[in-house]
Each structure stands twice: as C-alpha cells, then as structure tokens.
Amino acid sequence: MAQKPSIPKGTRDFSPQEMVRRNYIFDTIKLVFQRYGYLPIETPAMENLETLTGKYGDEGDKLIYKIRSNKNLLEKYPTLRDCNCLKTVYNYDWIPMASDKALRYDLTVPFARYVVQHQNEITFPFKRYQIQPVWRADNPQKGRYREFFQCDADVIGSNSLINEVELTQMIDDVFTTLNVPVVIKINNRKILSGIAEIVGAADKMIDIATAIDKYDKIGDVGVNKELSEKGFSNEQIEKLEQVFLATSDRIILGPGYDGKDKNLVRLELLREHQEYRSSEIFLEGVKELEAVFKTIIDLGLTSANVEFDITLARGLNYYTGAIFEVKANKGTLTSSICGGGRYDDLTGIFGLPNMSGVGISFGADRIYDVLNELDLYPDTVSASTKLLFVTFGKDEQNYCLPLLAKVRKAGINSEIYPDANAKMKKQMSYADDKKISFVVIVGGDEMASGELTLKNMTSGKQEKIKIEKIIEKLK
C-alpha cells in the first residue's frame, strides 16, 4: 500500500461544492471592483527575493517563502563535500545555492514593482484589481493559512481622498452583497506619527503603533507594560495614554454629548487637543480623516459601520496615510477579513518617487470561513447542471445526443449519463447528488412519439413534453 497522501500544512483542497461557493465570493468582489472602474492585472507567483524583503517589517520578512535554488552548491565548490560542519547540517549530496526568488507575500508590493516597470504604458491615476494567491511561512491556526487568496484594489498616482471614500464604499458594497455585517475601522498613520513626535520618539512610531494596536486585547495595563519594555519612560507612556483616552466612548459620550457623529466628535477633540495640536503631521492626519468621514457620512453606507479608531495600527511598514481594517460583527472569527491603506512612497524604493497609492485587500479565505460558519450562501449558489438526460441503453443514448447538443446550444447547462447500461436508480441518484433540477427520461415510448418525460426533481412531478418546449421552459 502506498503511503497516505497529504497536503502541506496550512493549505487546503477545495471540492466542487466549495469551489462554487468560493467563486461566488470572487465573483461578487470582482463585480464591485469593475463597477468602480478597476482593471485586472496578474503578476507571477514568484518575485525576486530582493523585491520583497524590507517591505513588511522584521516579522513580515521572516514569513516570506524563499524558493531554494536548483543549483547544487557542491557542483560549484566540490571541496565543500569534505567540510564536516556542512555534513552535520546536510546529510545528503545536494546543498542548494543561495535563494534569490521568493513566493509573493502580498499583492501590493508586486503591484508597486509592476507600476515602476510599466510606468510608460500606464495612464495615471491607475486603478487596478488583482485576485491571486499569496504565501506566508506562518504557523497556521484559525483563519490563518500558508496559502490564501487576496483580492486587491489599488489606485496609484492620485493623492485625492476621494479614493479613500470610494474604497470604503466598495467594502460596504461587497459585504452588503455577501450579507456579512461588518465594522470598517479607519485610522491615519500621520496621526500616529504625530503622536510619536510629540512624545519625543519620532523614530519609534512602529513600536508605539504595534503596542497600542492591542488596546482592546490586553487593555491599558498590558499596553503600558509593553511600551515600558520597549524603553518608553513613564512620562511618555502617560502622555500616550492621555491621547488614546481622549477619544474613548467614556469621554466623548459624557455630559454635553449632543448626538453628533461619534467619529467627527473624536476627530474634533483631537484637533483641539492642547498638547497634540502643535504637531503639524498630527493635525494633517486629523484633517484628512475629517474630510474622509464627512464625505462618507454625507453619501451614506448601505450596511457597514465605519469607526475612527486611534488604536488601529496595522503592521505593514509601507503605510503612510489612511489605514483600514474590516472585521465581521458576527461569527467566531476575530481577525480582520479585509485591510488596506495609503502608501506614499512604495514605488520610490523601485526608483519611481512621488507616486502615492491607496488600496484595500479582501482576504477571500477568511471571508469564505465566515460565510461557511454563518451559512450565508444564497440557494442559487449550489446549482450547476440544470438538466440530465436519463436513458436506458445505447439506442436511447444515441437518440439523445443531438437533443443534448441542442439544449446546450440554447445555453442550458446539461449533461447525459455517460454509461449507457447504468440502471435508472443509479442515474437518478446521480442527478439527486448533483442537485440537478430536471431530468429527461427517454425510453422506447418517448423515442416513438417525440414526447419526452420531463421530471422536476424538486417537486417530483413529471410531464410528457417535446424537446423544444423543454428548452423554452428551462431557458
């Protein structure tokens, strides 16, 4: 017996029913992308390693899947074969040369690379969407995979905040269609930069951001402890706590709250904040968000809630302006199902400066998990074949083949049971299992009269009917 086959950790197989469901998600997202004027591109699964490194922070870089070279180090340096220290590491005759390629970690960095490479063919602002798998050498757990699909939409070459508004509307559109209640959290890295500047730690913005990101998880005590461990003084920590507390519900919903939009109240509070208003970049971030929120409120969203959250950080290093994160309000998955933000200089690294971009990324696999858990698929998602020809032998089958072709030409998904000798029960079970809505039963009587037996598999009712009428009926 052969060994039981398996697939690598953190990867999944998708069977037909699952694929139909996943395609429903992809189709929904794609439709929204197209409706807002985004055009598709694809990039290779692998990139040059140097394209990817240094873009995702220290933790991110560790999770990049490196592709080992096919060249054998021992062929180039045969004397290495005798090196004992290598032998203890590699007990075989093949030592790969240094890896210089890697699997893509996300779709944003390859996109930036693409834009720089194709800058002369692109009309800016460039709106592209991209739906492809990405790979991360992470430890799998709930909602976390080593291979998963991202669905990205990005605008590059436009500073306008209308893009931020539009992306928010797209998130709303997608999750409204999918029937998933969500909260869209929005923050701005400039606010975080300003905060870091004010407390005298401008170079430690990332440290502050990743610590305060855990506010709702480990509370103020935990956050303060982490900040302290990272070398922040008590004075700095106190100053930081002050600004985060300023936007808490307890403060803004207190006496004097006049029912105005919470997000705008929070931002106004920050704009007027004694200590922090002195930072230019801080105020810039606040003003940007005020503009974004005002427009969103004016236009209104269909089902999503938007929320300004000053503790939202996001780990990716390249974000410089607005940052987004979307979570489902129902179900047990607590991690984000969509994220994004503005990056002012991602193309600069590849030699094309002053090209600001902003984008969002839907995590298709997590959305799939949420939809599965909440069972949010419409009935129409399961049906594929609409009509099955059931026959009793070779003669009947031959009689049906031209009819089948006719039905297919009319655009009706249909098939015939291939094994002419199969018993009727077998053929009916097949239809039942595939959730085929109608079967046509063809035997001697039907062939003689041309009146075929059409059975509705849901109601169980059947009627004698000519093929033309069947086509008319099912079209």
Add this chain to the structure above:
RNA sequence: GUGGCCAUAGCUCAGUUGGUUAGAGCAUCGGUUUGUGGUACCGAGGGUCGUGGGUUCGAGCCCCAUUGGCCACCCCA
C-alpha cells in the same frame, strides 16, 4: 520562534484496571425481480490503532522519542 491540547476506517468518534479475531454512525458500493432519486430494509468493501523504540507472558491503552494536526502568543488577510 514560544506554549497548551490531540492523533483509532474516507469523515465524526467509542474502545473497561493492559487480556483472544478493534467497533458504531455517516459516507461509498451492491441488493430489496430488470422505466423513477432524495425517507426505509438487507449486505459488502475499507484500519500494521500517525511513525520508531521501550516496559510486559501480552500494548489501541503505560513510558520515551519523532512526525503531523488543532488552538493560543507574536504577527497578519
């Protein structure tokens, strides 16, 4: 990279203080007289109990190691 839990049929699991030939449900396939599925009844196939070692007269069960999985931390879609 760190920690916790788990591993028996394709799937979900049972399996007594260690004792003959390891069970059930679901799924699959076949049958209940050869033109009718989803419900019923009968039957069949399918397991070196994750792998390797140890203790024992005897191990699915106890011990050690190893691999894999799930969950949490870190970080992220």
